[in-house]
Amino acid sequence: MAKAKNKRFKKVKGNLYSIRGNKDARTVLITGASGGLGASFADIFAKNGFNVVLTARRKDKLKEQADKIEKKYGVRTTLIAVDLADPAGPQHIFDECEKMGIKVDALINNAGLAIPGFYQETEWKKHSDFLQLMIAAPSQLSYLFEPGMVQRGYGRIINVSSFVGTITPTGSYTLYGAAKSYLIKFSQAHAEELKGTGVKVMALCPGFFKSELHDESDASQITSQLPARMFLDVDTVAEEGYDKIMNTDEVVYVNGRIYQLMGNMERSNFSKIRGKGQLRSYADRIRTNLNSDGHDKQSGTNG
Numbered sequence: 001m002a003k004a005k006n007k008r009f010k011k012v013k014g015n016l017y018s019i020r021g022n023k024d025a026r027t028v029l030i031t032g033a034s035g036g037l038g039a040s041f042a043d044i045f046a047k048n049g050f051n052v053v054l055t056a057r058r059k060d061k062l063k064e065q066a067d068k069i070e071k072k073y074g075v076r077t078t079l080i081a082v083d084l085a086d087p088a089g090p091q092h093i094f095d096e097c098e099k100m101g102i103k104v105d106a107l108i109n110n111a112g113l114a115i116p117g118f119y120q121e122t123e124w125k126k127h128s129d130f131l132q133l134m135i136a137a138p139s140q141l142s143y144l145f146e147p148g149m150v151q152r153g154y155g156r157i158i159n160v161s162s163f164v165g166t167i168t169p170t171g172s173y174t175l176y177g178a179a180k181s182y183l184i185k186f187s188q189a190h191a192e193e194l195k196g197t198g199v200k201v202m203a204l205c206p207g208f209f210k211s212e213l214h215d216e217s218d219a220s221q222i223t224s225q226l227p228a229r230m231f232l233d234v235d236t237v238a239e240e241g242y243d244k245i246m247n248t249d250e251v252v253y254v255n256g257r258i259y260q261l262m263g264n265m266e267r268s269n270f271s272k273i274r275g276k277g278q279l280r281s282y283a284d285r286i287r288t289n290l291n292s293d294g295h296d297k298q299s300g301t302n303g
Contacts, residue, residue: 022051023076026154029053029097029104029145031084031137032111034061037160037209040238041108042069048242051076053102055093056111057083078102084111085129090140104145106156106245109138109183119174127175134179139186146199155199156245157190159183163207163259166252180205184252191251204241206255209234232256 028045032038034056042052046069054062059081066077080096082089097104113133115122138159149155165180187203194201209232237255244250254260 022049025049025051025075026105027051027053027102028106028108028156029055029093029141030108030110031055031141033065034058035065037206037234037238038108038110039065040235041110041158041241043072043235044238044242045106046073046075049075050106051078053078053080053097053104055080055082055084057081084137085113085133087132087136090137090144093141094144103148103152105149105152105154106158107141107145108158108160109141110158110160111137112160114173114176116173118172130175130179134175135182138183142190142201146194149199150194150197153198155194155197157187157199157201158241158245159187159201159203160241161187161203161205161252163205163254163256163262165203166205166254167262188251200245200249202241202245202250203252204237204244204255205252205259206232206237207259208232209237229258 026049028041028050030038030041030045030052033042033052033054038054038056042054042065046052052066052069052075054065054077056062059079062079062081066079069075069077078097078100080093082092084090111133113130115126115130119127142157142159146155146157149157161183162176162180164177165182165184167177169177184203184205187201191201208230232255240253240255244253
């Protein structure tokens with residue numbers, strides 16, 4: 001059984017890539033692809049004919065995702081195990097793709113981390129790793145892969161932000177809302193710069209959703225207090241993200257009607273919105289209790 005599996009992959013300096021699929025198809029690179037939203041993005045892109053490059057820290061989990069994708073869609077998969085909290089991570093991913101002759105046409109900056117508690121309660125090393133993973137890594141990956149996209153006249157970049165990045169934070173999870181707001185502003189400025197090049201950039205801003213990695217983060221203690229209507233379907237979030245980046249010129253997209261309404265209320269000081277009382281309560285609970293949509297480190301899972 002093991003030999004049969006090995007025939008489907010070729011090993012290149014610690015990485016695995018499939019010998020199946022159409023090598024000339026477009027390719028998407030997804031960070032935080034070992035589960036959750038990253039896995040859902042891999043599925044929707046593969047379903048639409050993209051070869052996929054999956055990155056995360058855990059190669060065993062990446063291999064599981066690759067097996068599922070190849071079995072369903074027969075596309076070519078490449079696995080790169082890397083820790084994006086390491087400053088060398090983004091360059092390593094780019095160099096490995098270059099060595100294997102992979103041209104990345106779509107980039108999904110999805111890996112994430114949430115640090116619970118107040119700012120001074122956490123050692124600086126954790127904050128430093130957070131800033132590297134959440135701000136420096138997606139910025140550098142965009143910087144590295146974007147020139148090839150512009151040269152070929154085609155590219156799609158999704159920066160997975162959060163609904164939290166669109167509202168006013170309070171205390172706790174101090175850097176999270178700031179980092180997610182950065183991804184929104186970065187996407188907006190970047191999209192403006194790239195107009196007319198064939199490369200699109202979008203910040204995707206989902207609210208809470210559950211995944212198989214949901215219980216691995218401290219957010220489960222908070223999200224258990226929220227009503228079911230607050231939770232989005234993770235596959236739907238990925239499908240909406242794919243549709244918006246491919247078929248529209250949206251630069252910032254908030255998933256879920258309830259989160260869109262709460263965002264509108266935030267911008268209008270909760271005035272002139274029907275049903276504002278209940279929605280305000282939900283928004284306050286999110287800001288006060290979590291200030292985060294529960295990303296598990298480099299897994300890209302919300303809620």
